[in-house]
Every structure is written in structure tokens, then in C-alpha cells.
Amino acid sequence: MKTIRASLIGFGAVGQGVAKVLLAKKDYLQSIGIDLRIVAIADSRTAVIDSEGVNLAAVLDSKKKKGVVGSEKISGTDIIKTIDHELVIETTPTNIDDGGVGLTNMLAAFEKGMDVVTSNKGPLALKYGELIETANRSGSKLKFEATVGGAMPVINLACDTLAGNKILSMEGIFNGTCNYILSRMVEEHASYEQMLAEAQELGIAEADPIYDVEGIDTASKLVIVANVIFGMNASYRDVTVTGITRITPEALLLANRDGYAIKLIGEVNDGKINVAPKLVPLDNPLAVGGTLNVFSVQTDISGPITITGRGAGSIETASAILSDIISLYKN
Amino acid sequence: MKTIRASLIGFGAVGQGVAKVLLAKKDYLQSIGIDLRIVAIADSRTAVIDSEGVNLAAVLDSKKKKGVVGSEKISGTDIIKTIDHELVIETTPTNIDDGGVGLTNMLAAFEKGMDVVTSNKGPLALKYGELIETANRSGSKLKFEATVGGAMPVINLACDTLAGNKILSMEGIFNGTCNYILSRMVEEHASYEQMLAEAQELGIAEADPIYDVEGIDTASKLVIVANVIFGMNASYRDVTVTGITRITPEALLLANRDGYAIKLIGEVNDGKINVAPKLVPLDNPLAVGGTLNVFSVQTDISGPITITGRGAGSIETASAILSDIISLYKN
Structure with missing residues (x-):
């Protein structure tokens, strides 16, 4: 069994879809040798951190009832920079003007040698070459099936x-x-x-x-x-x-x-x-x-x-993120 | 570079398609670390054998001009049983009554621990369980994308x-x-x-x-x-x-x-x-x-x-065989 510690940065429709899919597919992932542990989740205002693995059901519930994921005041970018983990699941909203916080997050992850799986089109549509080059330089992997065609496995x-x-x-x-x-x-x-x-x-x-x-x-x-x-x-x-x-x-x-x-x-x-x-x-x-x-x-x-x-839908897009995670870590 | 010695058993439309595709994709295969060497080809009447690698262009030419692949009088099944190699590409015609020679060939390959990639529907549609079990027992792999949907990667x-x-x-x-x-x-x-x-x-x-x-x-x-x-x-x-x-x-x-x-x-x-x-x-x-x-x-x-x-066509079906070979031997 391979333990992968991951952060989930962005907790809108797609981020919540990822949490639901990971809850539903926990046993399946373990059956193929992947123990995926979400050690931090951030939305645009708050965060929740647990090195033993965040309780996904509780976070989904908190988001629904209180509108936020938790009580910590650390940003997604700072989670990437300061907390030990291997994978960043980047689901912040697309910014097509300059790539926005998604681009910052991906580059921060690569700087630390972490892998990134993302649904965020902006950085990819603007800075593909730079992202791939930065990832390659640090031995990181970048997967982005969820940026195109939702559930359709285009890439x-x-x-x-x-x-x-x-x-x-x-x-x-x-x-x-x-x-x-x-x-x-x-x-x-x-x-x-x-x-x-x-x-x-x-x-x-x-x-x-x-x-x-x-x-x-x-x-x-x-x-x-x-x-x-x-x-x-x-x-x-x-x-x-x-x-x-x-x-x-x-x-x-x-x-x-x-x-x-x-x-x-x-x-x-x-x-x-x-x-x-x-x-x-x-x-x-x-x-x-x-x-x-x-x-x-x-x-x-x-x-x-x-x-x-x-081509859309939070669970469908999350399914593409799941298949990217599997292709990264399955033996 | 991984050298894979293969036999090509059956040289009708699909078998010839495989030879053409392997000729066209030789450099590509080497670029992904696969040195595929066809050490024997059999049609229903003759065979050609060369442990250094059969000349595919010459065999295609012989088949076209003389109607046969070579001058050796050894059957496909005996090639599998007696010649050292790792992969059998089985493209003999489908027999839907009892699986025919295709079934014999696949079982013979598994007995020797060889892998099989096939376009032959008969054995799979009749004896799927037995084939998988036999392959698993000897650590062999069986791939059969080409049996269904030609170029469509269904499986x-x-x-x-x-x-x-x-x-x-x-x-x-x-x-x-x-x-x-x-x-x-x-x-x-x-x-x-x-x-x-x-x-x-x-x-x-x-x-x-x-x-x-x-x-x-x-x-x-x-x-x-x-x-x-x-x-x-x-x-x-x-x-x-x-x-x-x-x-x-x-x-x-x-x-x-x-x-x-x-x-x-x-x-x-x-x-x-x-x-x-x-x-x-x-x-x-x-x-x-x-x-x-x-x-x-x-x-x-x-x-x-x-x-x-x-769903059909010799090159399209051969493309499915190629993708199976790649998925078996690519690192």
C-alpha cells in the first residue's frame, strides 16, 4: 500500500465533488494499493488541516451548513508551501486573464517537488510550456484531464x-x-x-x-x-x-x-x-x-x-481528477 | 531497450496489417523502449523463421506474389511449442464452433509462459474463463482489444x-x-x-x-x-x-x-x-x-x-494489436 498525502485547494463545486468521490471510492483506491490521505483542504476563506487525514464527510457538512471548510486562517498557497505532502489537487476557479491563484499554487507545488492534479483551465491555457518545464525540472508530475471535457477522457x-x-x-x-x-x-x-x-x-x-x-x-x-x-x-x-x-x-x-x-x-x-x-x-x-x-x-x-x-458537472469533473490520481500512483 | 521476440501466427488481412503497422512504427516502438523482433511468421501452409528478426517487407512481398509467407513446413502451433520467444501475436481466423486452431495456439503459448495478443474472437467468445485462468497460472498475459470494435479502444x-x-x-x-x-x-x-x-x-x-x-x-x-x-x-x-x-x-x-x-x-x-x-x-x-x-x-x-x-479494416485492427503490445511492454 502506497500512502499519498494530498491537499485539496479550492472547495467549490468541483472540490466538493472530489471530496464526495474520494469518500465513495476509498475502498476501491485501497484495493489497487493507493491510500490517499487528504491532509489539508482550503476554500477561499478558511482551511482545515489534519496530518492523519481530514474527515471529508465533516468538511462537506461544514461547507454546506456554515459556508466554510474550517476555522484555520491559512491560504491554499501557504498550505502548499508549509505542510508536508506529495500531491496538490488544485480546483480553484479558472482565471483566464493571468492564471490567478491557480498558477501561483501549481508553481509553488512544483518548487517543492510535489505532483499536481487540476481542473483549473486558466494556468494551462495561458502558461502550458512554463508549467511543464517547471514540473519536469523538479521531477513533479502535472495531470489535467479534468480541465477538458469533464467526464470525457480526452487527454x-x-x-x-x-x-x-x-x-x-x-x-x-x-x-x-x-x-x-x-x-x-x-x-x-x-x-x-x-x-x-x-x-x-x-x-x-x-x-x-x-x-x-x-x-x-x-x-x-x-x-x-x-x-x-x-x-x-x-x-x-x-x-x-x-x-x-x-x-x-x-x-x-x-x-x-x-x-x-x-x-x-x-x-x-x-x-x-x-x-x-x-x-x-x-x-x-x-x-x-x-x-x-x-x-x-x-x-x-x-x-x-x-x-x-x-462535459461538465461536479461529480463528472471529479471523476477525471480521480482517474488522473489513479494513473499517477497505481503500480 | 527491452527486446521482445514475437511470433505472428496467421497471415491473412489482419496478420499482414500487423506486419505493415510494425514496419511503419518500428522507430516509434524503439523510442519508447520496445525492440520488437518478429522471429517467426506462419500462414496456414508455410512459415518463415529467423531468430535475428524476419524481414517483414520481404514476407509481405512473398505473400502478395506467391501466396505464401515462406518455404518452411512448420505449423504455427509447432512454432509456439519449439521456438524461443516471449509473445505470440495470434491472428488466425475466428472459429466460433470450438475455438479452432486459435484456441490450441493460445493454450500452447500459456503452457510455455508466453504472452498472447490476439484478434481472434472465437476462443475468447467460447472459453474466456479457461483462457484467463490458464494464463494467470503460468504468469502469462492475454490482451484482446482487437477482437472487439477494430480500431475502437473498447476494452x-x-x-x-x-x-x-x-x-x-x-x-x-x-x-x-x-x-x-x-x-x-x-x-x-x-x-x-x-x-x-x-x-x-x-x-x-x-x-x-x-x-x-x-x-x-x-x-x-x-x-x-x-x-x-x-x-x-x-x-x-x-x-x-x-x-x-x-x-x-x-x-x-x-x-x-x-x-x-x-x-x-x-x-x-x-x-x-x-x-x-x-x-x-x-x-x-x-x-x-x-x-x-x-x-x-x-x-x-x-x-x-x-x-x-x-470497427473493421486490417490496419485498424492491427492498430488495436499494436496498442496492446505497447501496454504490455512499455515501462
Whole structure:
């Protein structure tokens, strides 16, 4: 049995999802030789620390009832810097302007030779090269399946499962909010504004939806996948982006009548990274509905391979973090 | 660098695909520390043996020009029994009645403590439990991604990439011939017989199509996946099977008008293994067209995950064999 001491930095929806998944999978992890002990949890205001292992159920309860994880006044960054452990699970919110506290946390972890598993897109979409280089220099590992496609194992599929294949190009739908709005516009013959309002009511779209509907979220995820699969060192600012706000129900219905859907497709081809609405044949694997995400690669010997799944959700994103932890520490 | 001596038993379409892929990926394999040396190749009539490594290009050329791989008169089984090597790549044709020579070869390999990577469905669909037990007893490894779904990494996805998930149920399209016929019947408003004839002309269906269109091929693949994912010990004879021969174009068009496709779906749920035509919503990830295959699992923490790809083709099937070899011997 290998004991791994970990901190969980960030305790919003994803962080809480991680705590729930770790509670549910404790026995499973031990059955494959991993004794994962969470020695510290921090949210944006408080922290809880226990070198013998934090009581995850109690922390979830405290967060729900009191809005905070504990009573300690130490920041996540200082936990990384001062408490002995091997793994940082970084689930603070994405900051796409400068990487924010997530970037600080990852670099602090690597400085101490710790591994990082993260769901935080910002640092990866902005500073991929620097992060990988810093991690390599200190012998740390960085895993980030949860930054792209929620439960869909996009990165592990392309890098491990399809080992031996050369990936020639890739495309996909990486934003469930846009996919929901476009799918519902066809079903209801309704306008973008109407279906955005419905998505907001259902909690599928944010009150300020710009990040999703203008394609910025898609661009951030796409650049992360492009960097890891094609060894690029792009930032999300290198992506050409068109969102979905100008698509009309008439265009969608016309396309539908001819056997096509219109989808917000992110695409990497020939070194170019591009996000834009595109026509997709209805029986093509990319034409999935609802909030689903989909990711497709063209390979040299396996041909096209496509994977579809839930692109968001706290438990689904936590599942990607769990699979990264397993791949790091399983013998 | 790890040197792995391997035999390639069976040199039909898949065996030749393996030779081509190994030629193309020799440098890649060496870059990840695997020096794979094919020390013997057998087809049904002849063999070629070279302990320093067979010249794959020359053997492909001989097979093409003379119809045989070489001049030695030793059988594949005797190669396994008498020549020193570590890995048997078993690509002889599927025998679904008693497992045929493929079963003999695999058991002979395990008796000598050798690993087996195979595309041969018969032995797996009939004797899964016995094979795994025999392999375990002698410390041998058995990998069989290529038996199911061609290029689609079905087994590695469910067992490795989704590690940490409990698979609750699974369903999919495992036969490209049936999918082609059903897809074309809708497109052309044509009968089963007409589209079967077209598929036969294009080489997508065999002259005797029973194995495909009656669902036997789907049942064989399904039972292999069910055994490995759910730890069952089923044989393909335990599967309830209905084929596609009685589906009319009227039924397909009616379904299509209501937003559904009819697909030959293999399904494992609650310990029951079932193959039958089913209605699938057009925007569901299972509704893929042409000769594509698709495989979908319901998981406890990742929700539904679906993968789509080419279910057949010699290079595509060889790609699955390559990924199995890499997963066996990569550090």
C-alpha cells in the first residue's frame, strides 16, 4: 500500500465533488494499493488541516451548513508551501486573464517537488510550456484531464489509450452550454435569446454567459488539448474564435432539413486552432445533442476515433481528477 | 531497450496489417523502449523463421506474389511449442464452433509462459474463463482489444482509461456490415436484399453474410466485452440474438420521420446479454451511420461515455494489436 498525502485547494463545486468521490471510492483506491490521505483542504476563506487525514464527510457538512471548510486562517498557497505532502489537487476557479491563484499554487507545488492534479483551465491555457518545464525540472508530475471535457477522457484517450497512433487532426464540441442552446433552438424553433434564457433558468448557462457563448471556454480547452497532443506552446489568445450569438433558428432549421446540424466546433488542423459554428451531418458522430460534449481525432492507423460524454458537472469533473490520481500512483 | 521476440501466427488481412503497422512504427516502438523482433511468421501452409528478426517487407512481398509467407513446413502451433520467444501475436481466423486452431495456439503459448495478443474472437467468445485462468497460472498475459470494435479502444477504455468508475451497463453497435445495410436502406428507401447486395459488391458484406446479419458476430464481441468488464464467464451461446434480415425500409423511414434510427444494438444490462434491432434517437451518440461501430457505457461517476470508430479494416485492427503490445511492454 502506497500512502499519498494530498491537499485539496479550492472547495467549490468541483472540490466538493472530489471530496464526495474520494469518500465513495476509498475502498476501491485501497484495493489497487493507493491510500490517499487528504491532509489539508482550503476554500477561499478558511482551511482545515489534519496530518492523519481530514474527515471529508465533516468538511462537506461544514461547507454546506456554515459556508466554510474550517476555522484555520491559512491560504491554499501557504498550505502548499508549509505542510508536508506529495500531491496538490488544485480546483480553484479558472482565471483566464493571468492564471490567478491557480498558477501561483501549481508553481509553488512544483518548487517543492510535489505532483499536481487540476481542473483549473486558466494556468494551462495561458502558461502550458512554463508549467511543464517547471514540473519536469523538479521531477513533479502535472495531470489535467479534468480541465477538458469533464467526464470525457480526452487527454488520456489521445495520449495513452491510442498510444502508437499519430494524431493528425482533432475537432469537437467542448462547451455543453452552447450545445444545449443550439440543440434547443432546433427543437423549439426558437431564438438564441429565448433558449439562452431557458438555459439560464435551468442553471446550464451562467447569468453572464459571455465566456461560454462567445467561444472563450471552448478556445481555452482546445488550446490545452492542442498543446499536449501536438506539443504546441499556444495560449488561448492564439485561437481564432467565433461564438454562437448570431445563429438564427432559420439557419438551424434549413440545415436540419438538409440533414445537417450547426454546432460550435473547436478544431486543430495543420497548426491552426479555430473555434466557429460549423455544419455537421446528422449521422456524423460529432452531431450529439443536449449538453453533451464530443471529441474526435483523426489518426494515422486507427482512422477517426470519437468520444462523447458529459462535459461538465461536479461529480463528472471529479471523476477525471480521480482517474488522473489513479494513473499517477497505481503500480 | 527491452527486446521482445514475437511470433505472428496467421497471415491473412489482419496478420499482414500487423506486419505493415510494425514496419511503419518500428522507430516509434524503439523510442519508447520496445525492440520488437518478429522471429517467426506462419500462414496456414508455410512459415518463415529467423531468430535475428524476419524481414517483414520481404514476407509481405512473398505473400502478395506467391501466396505464401515462406518455404518452411512448420505449423504455427509447432512454432509456439519449439521456438524461443516471449509473445505470440495470434491472428488466425475466428472459429466460433470450438475455438479452432486459435484456441490450441493460445493454450500452447500459456503452457510455455508466453504472452498472447490476439484478434481472434472465437476462443475468447467460447472459453474466456479457461483462457484467463490458464494464463494467470503460468504468469502469462492475454490482451484482446482487437477482437472487439477494430480500431475502437473498447476494452482499454473501460478497464484502464475509465479506471475508478464502476461500469453499470453497456450497449453498442459492433458490426459495421449491419450498420451499413441499415444506414443505406434509409438513404435509398431500399430493401434489405438490395442493400445487402450493394454491401457484398463493395466487399463490406461477405458472400455468406449470415454470421454478420443474424447478429452472431455482434453476440461474439459482446460476450467478450461482458466477460472482461463484468467478470462474467458467459459464452456467445448465452446471448439472446435477433438479426436485421426482417427489417423493412418502411419501418426505417417511419422511425426516421419521428426522429429515430433503427440500429442493431448489443446490450449488457443486469447480467443479461442481448442483441436486437432497437430504436435510437437521431441525436443520441449511438446513432452513427455508415460502417461505423459505437460503444457506450453507463458509469457511476462519469455518467455515460460513448466511443465511435471503425470497427473493421486490417490496419485498424492491427492498430488495436499494436496498442496492446505497447501496454504490455512499455515501462
